[in-house]
Amino acid sequence: MATAASCKSSRFSGTVVCRSPCWRGQRQHGGRNRFSFPRPRKSRLSSGAAAGISKLQIHGARTGWTTCRTGPAIATQFRPGSRNSAPRSCRRLGPRSGRPPRSTCGNIDALRAKANTGPICGPLSGRSGGTGPVPVLIIGGGLAGLTAAWQLHRAGIDFLLVEARDRLGGRILTAGAGGLPAADGFDLGPSWFWPGMHPGMDRLVAELGLAAFAQAGEGALLFQRAGRPAPERYPMMQQEPASMRLAGGTGAIIAALAARLPADRIRLGTRIARITHGQAGIVAHLADWPAPIAASHVICALPPRLLAAIALDPAPKAATLDLWRGTPTWMAPHAKMFALYDRPFWRDAGLSGAAHSQTGPLVEMHDATTASGKAALFGFVGVPAPHRVQAGRDAVVAASVAQLGQLFGPQALTPLATLYHDWAADPLTATALDQAAGEHPAGGQRDWSGAIWRDRLTLAGSETAVQTPGYLAGAIEAGERAAAKLIRQHANQRSAKQ
Numbered sequence: 001m002a003t004a005a006s007c008k009s010s011r012f013s014g015t016v017v018c019r020s021p022c023w024r025g026q027r028q029h030g031g032r033n034r035f036s037f038p039r040p041r042k043s044r045l046s047s048g049a050a051a052g053i054s055k056l057q058i059h060g061a062r063t064g065w066t067t068c069r070t071g072p073a074i075a076t077q078f079r080p081g082s083r084n085s086a087p088r089s090c091r092r093l094g095p096r097s098g099r100p101p102r103s104t105c106g107n108i109d110a111l112r113a114k115a116n117t118g119p120i121c122g123p124l125s126g127r128s129g130g131t132g133p134v135p136v137l138i139i140g141g142g143l144a145g146l147t148a149a150w151q152l153h154r155a156g157i158d159f160l161l162v163e164a165r166d167r168l169g170g171r172i173l174t175a176g177a178g179g180l181p182a183a184d185g186f187d188l189g190p191s192w193f194w195p196g197m198h199p200g201m202d203r204l205v206a207e208l209g210l211a212a213f214a215q216a217g218e219g220a221l222l223f224q225r226a227g228r229p230a231p232e233r234y235p236m237m238q239q240e241p242a243s244m245r246l247a248g249g250t251g252a253i254i255a256a257l258a259a260r261l262p263a264d265r266i267r268l269g270t271r272i273a274r275i276t277h278g279q280a281g282i283v284a285h286l287a288d289w290p291a292p293i294a295a296s297h298v299i300c301a302l303p304p305r306l307l308a309a310i311a312l313d314p315a316p317k318a319a320t321l322d323l324w325r326g327t328p329t330w331m332a333p334h335a336k337m338f339a340l341y342d343r344p345f346w347r348d349a350g351l352s353g354a355a356h357s358q359t360g361p362l363v364e365m366h367d368a369t370t371a372s373g374k375a376a377l378f379g380f381v382g383v384p385a386p387h388r389v390q391a392g393r394d395a396v397v398a399a400s401v402a403q404l405g406q407l408f409g410p411q412a413l414t415p416l417a418t419l420y421h422d423w424a425a426d427p428l429t430a431t432a433l434d435q436a437a438g439e440h441p442a443g444g445q446r447d448w449s450g451a452i453w454r455d456r457l458t459l460a461g462s463e464t465a466v467q468t469p470g471y472l473a474g475a476i477e478a479g480e481r482a483a484a485k486l487i488r489q490h491a492n493q494r495s496a497k498q
């Protein structure tokens with residue numbers, strides 16, 4: 001018997017590879033998993049589970065993934081809902097330079113309307129649009145950017161947050177059955193946090209008044225060996241700490257933060273392509289808009305690899321660029337697939353919904369049923385990113401549904417809907433460097449900005465966190481750290497003037 005808690009060595013690289021993204025975090029941060037598992041036979045390079053994907057090899061078959069994450073449901077805990085303001089109407093950017101008007105509203109407005117929160121769209125502000133520099137420009141409207149914005153706002157420091165997508169959240173994407181962002185839906189990006197190990201998340205969830213519940217895990221775990229579609233059944237063992245989810249989905253944390261920020265300080269659909277640094281401060285140039293944004297300081301709340309793609313003048317030193325490019329964006333190489341059902345039928349057969357497979361295309365599956373009872377199974381796709389693109393979404397989804405049928409029975413073959421998001425194919429998350437499964441960002445203290453930009457530019461993406469890089473907690477840690485630095489600077493400037 002081999003313990004599943006010890007990840008298996010890669011046959012190719014000789015390094016320890018743990019394909020279970022969530023488990024990996026727990027392993028690194030000291031989580032305990034008391035689970036033992038029969039050692040699988042060495043798998044041959046395996047083919048996909050169904051037609052259309054037959055030439056694809058799953059990550060696990062190529063590098064030796066391991067099954068190591070299990071856990072029964074712990075007590076479900078619901079806390080009172082968040083404070084929400086009444087919805088306001090959506091404004092549009094006025095036509096400039098003869099261009100058609102552009103809405104700053106994204107799908108997040110629909111999300112927030114459902115959540116009874118106001119829109120987060122706003123017009124171009126005079127302060128940011130030309131009359132004077134904004135004190136802090138935040139690039140990136142994911143959890144890190146919004147955390148930084150909230151801290152600055154609470155300290156009374158003006159900011160402008162720009163986000164390239166037409167929605168907030170970045171890697172956090174909670175979608176409904178139709179695939180659009182929803183106030184109560186399925187997490188196509190992150191699903192879990194681990195109380196105690198990620199105190200930043202615990203604190204923010206409590207502060208925002210969000211409800212959390214334990215990942216469902218009652219029942220048996222299935223294991224599908226290479227070349228043997230019929231699954232083996234094992235008891236689930238307790239995982240400590242339990243993986244926790246947010247009621248409504250992780251999008252709830254984004255909606256709650258956005259609701260606390262002034263709508264006119266957030267601009268969606270605004271991609272920064274170039275940043276120049278002169279005597280007077282920073283000038284950020286947009287990818288498709290002539291008017292630049294002047295700022296005294298810029299917080300780059302995005303993965304360092306994406307920052308490396310923004311043209312900086314003057315150029316950072318080679319060592320700084322190497323650090324940015326060499327920092328993997330956590331989970332960027334991965335894809336998630338969901339199958340939605342009218343009820344969690346697998347529970348009738350005593351199954352937890354958790355499964356691990358050496359056959360693929362899904363390598364790690366879980367019950368994704370929402371706190372409100374919308375039933376679903378989800379899985380991480382184990383097919384490498386370039387092969388997923390080659391096969392196409394439909395083939396990957398069809399093969400995944402076929403595999404769910406092998407594991408959970410014929411009822412799994414007819415989902416009400418399927419959802420699929422390939423993060424490696426999303427250029428606002430992944431770069432060419434993220435197409436191969438990557439390592440976890442290293443964390444620790446780093447000189448992220450380099451000497452040339454140190455006084456004007458601060459990195460704040462989750463990957464730059466010291467303690468919990470790559471995680472939701474890392475985004476909070478990095479966003480708070482960046483805001484704290486600027487709050488200190490502003491306080492020092494104020495006292496120097498007095």
Ligand SMILES: Cc1cc2nc3c(=O)[nH]c(=O)nc-3n(C[C@H](O)[C@H](O)[C@H](O)COP(=O)(O)OP(=O)(O)OC[C@H]3O[C@@H](n4cnc5c(N)ncnc54)[C@H](O)[C@@H]3O)c2cc1C
Pocket residue numbers: 021022139140141142143144145162163164165168169170171172188189190191192193270271272273301302303306310330331332334335336423428429460461462463470471472473474475
């Ligand atoms: C599939 C998946 C599963 C995951 N599971 C977990 C989990 O279970 N638990 C956990 O803790 N973490 C998990 N993570 C990681 C977690 O999602 C991230 O740590 C966190 O969301 C990062 O937030 P961020 O704000 O630092 O970066 P991002 O969310 O990447 O936000 C960066 C923002 O910058 C924007 N942007 C990029 N370039 C520009 C530009 N030029 N101009 C303007 N805006 C720009 C992007 O559109 C994006 O909105 C998962 C991630 C993925 C993809």
